Amino acid sequence: MKPVLIICLGNPLMRDEGIGIRLASELMEHLADNPDVEVMDMGTGGLSVIHAIEGREKIIFVDCAIMGQPPGSMKRFTPERVRSNKVRMRYSLHEGDLLNTLELSRHLGQCPDDIVIFGIEPKEIAHVQGLTSELENNIPKYVQTILKELDRT
Amino acid sequence: MxxxxxxxxxxxxxxxxxxxxxxxxxxxxxxxxxxxVPEAPRFFEAMVRERSFEDIQTIVSRICGICSVTHSMAAIKGIEDAMGIKASEQTDKLRILCHYGEQIESHILHVGYLVAPDLLGQKSVIPLVKSHPEVVKTIIRLHRLGNTWMEIIGGRMTHPVTLKPGGFTVLPTEEKLRVLKSMIEDAIPDLKTLAEVVLSLADKLPDFDRDTEYIALTGPDYYTFYHGDIASTDTDEKVPIHEFERVANEYVVPQSTAKWCKWHRDSYAVGALARFNLNAERLLPMAAETAKKFGLKKGACNPYLNNVAQIVECVQVAEHGLQLIDELLTNGLKPEPVKVEPRAGEGVGCVEAPRGILFHRYAFDEKGLCTKANICIPTGQNHGNIQKDFEALAPQIIDRDQDEIRLLLEMLVRSYDPCISCSTHYLNVEFV
Known part of the structure; x- marks a missing residue:
């Protein structure tokens, strides 16, 4: 098991919601030969994150995030720095929330301490394939920022 | 009062x-x-139009993070039907095995994360970590089994990459199948423990029967999620999957923006309880024994018992999964490259999603480009039945405390394990 895991989340069928998955393929190319870093496209797999992070030293999440920032902005934060605005009714397994999943993992005592989230503000979330140009044009910048994070470890 | x-x-x-x-x-x-509820999302049907038959599985596997194997298999079966391809016995067995990983993962998540807190009087699974740590650990271990199961056959934990029209892009190794077999064997005690826990709380499931039409796939020789015809508890007629529109008759009602589905009555139910009611006699011994312990019998029409049927199915897929692995290992895995030649045609794929029967219909032109798609999801088929349950249940419980009424209605919705808002996952946060 590689000590560092980059988990990319999102859905490429939902416009900018797919940014994480697009960055997964870019990062996989850059890091293919890296012995310490694994990149995973976990789609909208939700609670599977619990198993993927167990036993790792550092986790980096890459996900679309509504943060009240200008579209295309990328922000680096830790889970403690944010509060989720999602309303969860627990009707359905499909209303996943990463912060909630991490909370469960922490309660179970299997969550690594070193967790960083890169959130990217969407321009549009809709049933369309492909990113808006605001995000598409920033891909190289996003990749470089995430790769720089690896130097911190 | x-x-x-x-x-x-x-x-x-x-x-x-x-x-x-x-x-x-x-x-x-x-x-x-x-x-x-809103109309079931039809946008995905537009997304596959004009796309090659080779791209469709990848697209539909992203419709849902929990039913991605199910959508992949429905699409692949529909494409094979249109292109005149018959999957080999080995491919069928591997697909069924992969699908079982998703069934167990989804059912465990549902019973463990959504239903158990209701039965144990908590608002979510997180307080259960303190109050019932062993229960949560059992659930987590079983969930991990489902994840690893799908990874071994489907190539990764979510959104499988090895399933293609005609067969598999990569076969699991026999070594990996042996690993999976021993993992399933090791998980049997956990499944029994979970069944015991739910059984000890079964009196917390509301006592509410409503005579209901149940619809599921049925096959001649095993408890099927993959082969067979469409069956109803209201009739002996078996409808070929090609005629699914004859069963899932969509209609508009004034009080709902979502279309309802009906066949012989105003609504019908799909899911684990429907499959049990139509296939219970084909359960393997351990699963049949589990059903017996709960007193679950064919003809059950309490929607809350869907959760019990899910536990029975977890045992069933573990038991049948072990059999399939043995058969695959005995025969030896053989590479089976299949070249799919596109042709014009129309096809239907049908599989049982964890939450009920799922239909995909596609039409292709001579280049193999999709010209038409129709996806009929189980949750859409259940909405009308949830409404009918509400109408019958509400007068029975109206004298109770308002919070209790609300909880019973919410638990009823949850018992159907609906797929709502499943395609998006983005974070929505504020900085503190």
Whole structure:
């Protein structure tokens, strides 16, 4: 098991919601030969994150995030720095929330301490394939920022 | 006790998927009770149009993070049907095995994360870590089994990459199958423990029967999620999957923006309880024994028992999964490259999603480009039945405390394990 895991989340069928998955393929190319870093496209797999992070030293999440920032902005934060605005009714397994999943993992005592989230503000979330140009044009910048994070470890 | 009740449970997300509960009563009489849901998303059908038959599995596997194997298999079966391809016995067995990984993962998540907190009097699974640590650890271990199971056959934990029209891009190694076999064997005690826990709490499941039409796939020789014809508890007729529109008759009702489905009555139910009611005699011994312990019998029509049927199915897929692995290892895995030549045609794929029967229909032109798609999801088929349950249940419980009424209605929705808002996952945060 590689000590560092980059988990990319999102859905490429939902416009900018797919940014994480697009960055997964870019990062996989850059890091293919890296012995310490694994990149995973976990789609909208939700609670599977619990198993993927167990036993790792550092986790980096890459996900679309509504943060009240200008579209295309990328922000680096830790889970403690944010509060989720999602309303969860627990009707359905499909209303996943990463912060909630991490909370469960922490309660179970299997969550690594070193967790960083890169959130990217969407321009549009809709049933369309492909990113808006605001995000598409920033891909190289996003990749470089995430790769720089690896130097911190 | 004559009283006034007004329940409004709102759930609104930005893009799609909300389920609202409305109940209004005065003088102890229910005036209005409603399950509000939006139209099932049809956007995905537009996305596959004009795409090559080779790209469709990849697209539909992203419709849902929990049923991605199910959507992949329905699409692949539909494409093979249109292109005149018959999957080999080995491919069928591996697909069924992969699908079982998804069934167990989804059912365990549902029973463990959504239903167990209700039965144990908590608001979510997180407080259960403190109050019932062993229960949560059992659930987590079983969930991990489902994840690893799908990874071994499907190539990764979610959104499988090895399933293709004609067969598999990569076969699991025999070594990996042996690993999976021993993992399943090791998980049997956990499955029994989970069944015992739910059994000890079964009296917390509301006692509410409503005579219902149940619809599921049925096959001649095993408890099927993959082969067979469409069957109903209302008739002996078996309908070939090619005629699914004859079963899933969509109609519009004034009080709902979502279309309802009906066959012989105003609504019908799909899911684990439907499959049990139509296939219980084909359960393997351990699964049949589990059903017996719960007193679950064919003809059960308490929707809350869907959760019990899910546990029975977890045992069933573990048991049948072990058999399939043995058969695959005995025969030896053989590479079976299949070249699919596109041709014009139309095809239907049908599999049982964890939450009920799923239909995909596609048409292709001579280059193999999709010209038409129709996806009929189980949750859409259940909405009308949830409403009918609401109408029958609400007058029976209207004298209870408002919070209890609300909880019972919410638990009813949860028992159907609906797929709501499943395609998006983005974070929505504020900095603190």
């Amino acid at each position: 004559a009283k006034t009740v007004n329940i409004k449970v709102n759930h609104v997300t930005r893009v799609e998927g909300h389920g609202n509960i409305r109940l209004r009563a005065s003088d102890g009489k229910v005036e209005h009770v409603e399950w509000q």
